[in-house]
Amino acid sequence: MKVAVTYEKETGNVFQHFGKTQYFKIYQIEDGKILSSEVIDNGGNGHHAIPPYLKSLGVETLILGNRGQGAIEAIAASGLKEMPGITGSADEAAELFAKGQLKPNFEAKCVHHGEHHQ
Template sequence: MKIAATYEKDTGNVFQHFGKTQYFKIYEIEDGKILSSEVIDNGGNGHHALPPYLKSLGVEILILGNRGQGAIDAIAASGLKEIPGITGSADEAAALFAKGELKGNFDAKCDHHHGEHHEH
């Protein structure tokens, strides 16, 4: 399975604004382990074109920070599954995902609503 994380090259962290993502880190995952990874650029695409671009690369799951309603709609329309609201190391997030332990925050949006008290 291929997953992608919005990626901040300088820090290795999940980039927090989907629509301004310059890079993605693509991970190949099998049997609960990361087999390989590579950093790619955004292909010159804007936020509405990013989900179909990732889908064309075989990505099934997108790990990201915050996103606006336009991105939410574009991600859903492309058939990608998203795990939003992720902060910190992209590699750690991918490893948690591989083990089935990554939990997203679907309240993570680029607006003034912050669902900090929502827990599962």
């Protein structure tokens, strides 16, 4: 299965504002283990176009930080499973996901667009 994580290249952490994500780290996970990973850009897509773009790459699950209502709807419409509210290392989040131990926080939402999220 392919899993995408919103990715902050400078820190290796889960990027916290879905709609402004420039990069994703894509993991190939099988039998509870990460087989490979690669960093890709957002394909020139933003906000509502990102979920269908990821789906077209074969991604099934999206691990992310915060997202606004429009992103929530776009993710659902694309058929991606989401794991929101994740912070810290993207690699650690992917490892926890592979083991079935990643706990999403569905309350994680952007409510103040126009500001930069840290």
